[in-house]
Amino acid sequence: MKEAVVIKNVTKKYRMYRSKKEQITDLLIPGKAGKNFNAIEDISLTAYQGDVIGFVGINGSGKSTLSNIIGGIVPPTTGEIEKNGEVHVIAINAGLNNELTGIENIEFKGLLMGFSREKIKEVTPEIIKFSELGDFIYQPVKKYSSGMKSKLGFAISVTADPDILVIDEALSVGDQTFTNKSLDKMNEFKEEGKTIFFVSHNLGQVKSFCKKVAWIEGGRLKKFGPTEEVMSEYEDFISHYKSLSKEKQEAFRNELAERRQKSE
Numbered sequence: 024m025k026e027a028v029v030i031k032n033v034t035k036k037y038r039m040y041r042s043k044k045e046q047i048t049d050l051l052i053p054g055k056a057g058k059n060f061n062a063i064e065d066i067s068l069t070a071y072q073g074d075v076i077g078f079v080g081i082n083g084s085g086k087s088t089l090s091n092i093i094g095g096i097v098p099p100t101t102g103e104i105e106k107n108g109e110v111h112v113i114a115i116n117a118g119l120n121n122e123l124t125g126i127e128n129i130e131f132k133g134l135l136m137g138f139s140r141e142k143i144k145e146v147t148p149e150i151i152k153f154s155e156l157g158d159f160i161y162q163p164v165k166k167y168s169s170g171m172k173s174k175l176g177f178a179i180s181v182t183a184d185p186d187i188l189v190i191d192e193a194l195s196v197g198d199q200t201f202t203n204k205s206l207d208k209m210n211e212f213k214e215e216g217k218t219i220f221f222v223s224h225n226l227g228q229v230k231s232f233c234k235k236v237a238w239i240e241g242g243r244l245k246k247f248g249p250t251e252e253v254m255s256e257y258e259d260f261i262s263h264y265k266s267l268s269k270e271k272q273e274a275f276r277n278e279l280a281e282r283r284q285k286s287e
């Protein structure tokens with residue numbers, strides 16, 4: 024089987040500050056203030072062509088950081104990522120320019136995706152139709168709700184016909200009709216053998232759509248394998264986590280966060 028994306032020992036470090044003062048101090052005297060924080064830590068994972076991989080994990084575990092690295096939006100601090108094909112990211116707001124109107128964004132993103140002016144003209148009506156935005160397409164994107172942005176972003180990206188697709192919570196904000204339509208489109212991509220990464224808190228969608236699942240916990244890859252195998256364990260974990268008091272949930276998250284701060 025052909026490798027589509029190979030992630031090798033990827034870590035993303037951010038500097039964390041408790042105040043603006045700390046941030047300025049660190050800028051003037053590097054290392055004097057602030058802490059390193061590993062948003063993701065030493066993740067290795069291979070996706071083969073046609074793999075549909077779900078990323079699950081509680082808030083802040085590192086799913087978006089990893090998907091942004093795969094999408095080329097964020098560079099890793101250390102480690103390597105190899106991609107065999109064009110990658111497109113569909114996320115709430117991804118790549119949309121807030122100052123431009125919907126229609127201008129279609130043109131702008133179209134050019135970024137390497138489309139000719141003629142091709143953009145040809146696909147624009149399809150995008151408008153898919154996005155269901157009607158006359159809102161002439162409004163600046165800053166006036167859109169997150170659901171509307173997601174619809175436009177999704178409609179533009181699916182036109183690109185990418186080899187590798189990263190879908191980050193893009194289906195969580197729209198209405199049910201749009202979600203179903205988008206799921207149909209994603210299933211088409213899946214049947215065509217495209218490689219898909221799917222970030223979602225909707226475990227039902229992950230279970231029905233993904234062939235494999237990567238469970239991220241505290242920035243690390245806790246488990247990666249066939250959907251059924253990983254999800255049965257993850258669902259046990261999540262129902263236990265949800266049964267904890269707010270304080271205990273916070274203590275659990277703090278414990279993970281502390282480890283991510285200490286690790287260099």
Ligand SMILES: Nc1ncnc2c1ncn2[C@@H]1O[C@H](COP(=O)(O)OP(=O)(O)OP(=O)(O)O)[C@@H](O)[C@H]1O
Pocket residue numbers: 037038061062063080081082083084085086087088089
């Ligand atoms: N630009 C940034 N600067 C500093 N810290 C960041 C940055 N981006 C992400 N982080 C931190 O990295 C950690 C992982 O964030 P990430 O958004 O990847 O998690 P997630 O699993 O996608 O969360 P959620 O489910 O809430 O969307 C979080 O603690 C977050 O605060």
